[in-house]
Amino acid sequence: KIYGFLPSSLLSNIAIWSGILGSLAMPIIGAVIDHTPYRLQVANYSALALGAVKGIEIIVGKSTWFLVAVFQVISSILYNVHATAAYSYTSELTSDPNQQSNYNAHYNAILFVSMLVFLLVVLACSALLRTDDVGTARISQAITSSVALSCFVFAWSYFFNDRPALSQIPHGQNLWTCGFIKVYRTSQRVVKHYRSLSWAIAAMMCAEAAMSALSAIAITYLKAVLDMSAGEIGAVFFLVLGMGIPGSYLGGYLSVKLGNPIRSALVCDVGFIVVTGFASYFMRGPENKNLAYIFASLWGAALGWLPPVDTTIFMHLMPGDSRAEFMGIMMLAAAILSWLPPLVFSILNESGVSMAWGLASLNLYFVVAIGCLLQIPHYTDARQESNLASYSNVNQSAGNGTDMTATTSETAAQYIRSHLHKDGNSKGRRGSNANIHDIGLQVGGVVLESHREVI
Template sequence: MDAASTGGETATSSSSMSAKKNRSRTETVSTVASSETQQLKNAAAAEDEAEALPRWFPICCGKPILHGKPEALGFLLGMLGQVVGVLGVMTFVVPSLVYFAKKEAGCQVELEEGQDELPPCNETVYGIKPSSMITTLVSIVSICVALMTPVIGAIIDTSRHRRLIGRCIAFFYCCVILPQVFISENTWFPLVICLMLQGCTIMALSLCLHAYLPDLTDSEEELNDFTKTFTAVPGGFIIVFIIAVIGASVAFDVAGEEGPTARIAALFGVIVVAISLFISWGFLLKERPSLNALEEGQWRLTAGFKKIYLTAGRLYRTDMPLLWFFIAVALGDVKPLTGIGLTFLSSQQQFTSTDVGLAAIIMLVSAIPGAVLSAFMCRKFNPIRSSMLSLVIFSMTTIAASIFLTGPNQKPQTYVIVGCWGVVGGWKVTSTLMLVAGIIPEGGDAEYMGFYLFADSGLSWLPPLIFTAMNEAGMSERLGVSVSTVIWYVLGIGAYFMMGSYDDLIQRANRLEAPEKEHMAAISEHGDSPSKLSNSKLAIAISEEEALEEP
């Protein structure tokens, strides 16, 4: 009887396991069918939307670009206008401002017969050395941006007039770029004020534009395509823009002359910026409701700062590893090196506007293999270690620049250093973005991304300010490049170290689906690192399929 009951239980258990397997397979088939149905619906919706597109909407390979989304095209053109105004125009205008400042200070700006390099310029103009002009400008703009970001962010977040605000800022942005077409020995100082306004305006315009990003699509596949396009197209266009400016300066026989080259760049920039922003904000981007309501009794000018204060306090009490990440972002910011490096090239290495343009092309192109290297390092180790290693290499490259770049007539060596900066810069930025995507807690995207943007610009003013102080004190610019940046990179490495385990962070963030968590836990029990497969949905799908096929 016991044998019979045991046999019956065995049969029942076997039947139950078979039923569970069948149910699992049925659910899998149902899920696949549902997914295919959704894809068909999305395709049909895309076709309907494509039919409603205006005739002028760009088409590539028989299909509308950017999945036929007019607002996605508006976002791309908005990005294009911003990038051209910052990288394209300033690459040529800023060295010209330094040139005219030196000329007004009474310093020698042209080589005389028998000279290989210009003598140092120790005179002052408007109270500072001409070589401190760029870094002083960057410091002031960075402080203004750090203070304005929470205010502008709160206004955009709680206003239902997002498009109107964007249009007004875009118009003002074009207005502050236009006077740069008339840069000369007599107008250079008023244009310094215009550059300061341009730096603040670009931040406000960027916040307005990025408020549209979450509404562009609900499809993860489309969002990935958009992200690649929004990165590749502006980067490629900037390279074409700089080549066009250099080509025009050669064609008009003004290559190497600061004023004419800067005027050509400003003219091209005004045309591109005005057209792209006019189409973007005038026709493609639509009105949107407010993202959040302003609390009763709250003031828009203080709402952003209050939110940052509350977020920092909550992180300090409940999530110190994530707070250390934001500290690392602030300390390891590589953007300040742009202004410092531009000063170093213009003053120490005595680069002309054309030389600086070539250096910008090298840096932009070399950032591409840097991004590829970052992806490899993140897979090999993890984004935290990749970010730390990138800061180590960045520090070594900057120190090498201080040691080996001693003056003019070193263009090949300078271009090599600039290329290294580009590679490591692309590596660092990509690793940081991958880290943000993995460790921001689920459900806190809006709050923590706002805090991330504040951290990313909160200390950008400090390295240029230190460089300016050292330069005004008569210290070597070579020493200033290293001291003003490397010390913060070392502190940033320490902050990354304090974050702890990457695997713990991604599990705390709850970014993984339940099957992924179980699979990672199983891997951990066998002694492997979960971070190696934390983002590998293919490996998880294969393991689930093999489990279903087991007898």
């Protein structure tokens, strides 16, 4: 053991600390973005720091591995800081969730293609230079740092502007505490008024935690159990990234065929359980390494499928009067449990339990996610519930002192209709069946954000 841990627990331990510290940083950074005029500076300096840290990691080697591991944790925290600032800009592009999904589709498609090109270039350079695993890692970090710094400096220098503070810090609070207090109060509001959304958030927390841990756990498994080289592992994740693109469109197609995205998410969760279960059972040694490419393709399709569907569910169930606030809640929900699956894996690994059980433990989170999704009523009913709660909050905030139950059914119905059909085009308002078909278009283009963690 090294520093009290097995070497095979290194990546999962990095993921544990990255998840904990990254989640703690998000409410603080969110408070800085909301309550100060320094949003651009947060994005700019975190981008520069992230690029610099990736450049320092070029020193990776036998004598510097622990320092690089620490920098990996730091880079993960910086990524969360930068992503929080960047999403605060994208969330203001439009208040229409359909248009927002279309924007995300274009941005993430570019992201996906960029990662595929990056991985291909790294593998090609490694093959041409005939480097070992350490050499391949250094090539990867050199390319990552140089490209990231170039793109970050150009983008944040010319494409973004300063933004004023969105609101003042509440009386009696400060930047260190107001973000956490806001998360707590918003969570109370969701549980009290938005039952379907609360179940959707719980499902997202569990599923996203398992998916974010899959890359670290899979890399450890491929190296320790299947004895794969860096080039072979790179090829595996090239398949994961490549299959994510058709996977995202498969999610959109099934959302239409099955009637709503909740059913699509349920099918994908079941698929994750089946694929991960078979992978842990059949991949038991180096003689089974060829199976890794098959399971990587299936994992990639599922990774491209589920997060966009979850995002669509969330965006359609969240209240329309608090989009910016709830987009922050969505990001936090996706990250807040990211430390738990790696922790379970490390505990099992340190206890001498077979890594196959550690890999299979990811299925527990998908089982819980399925249980949460089954608590959500029919999709149209869930949207009506969300809009009724929003209408009640609007009524109360207007100072009329009237609860939703005291309003006339005609007024409530008009409010629901206006929100369910507010996506209407030039042909006029559409019914809920037309909205279901829009879901397919939205989900098909939105690509998995957590694929960033693979690189």
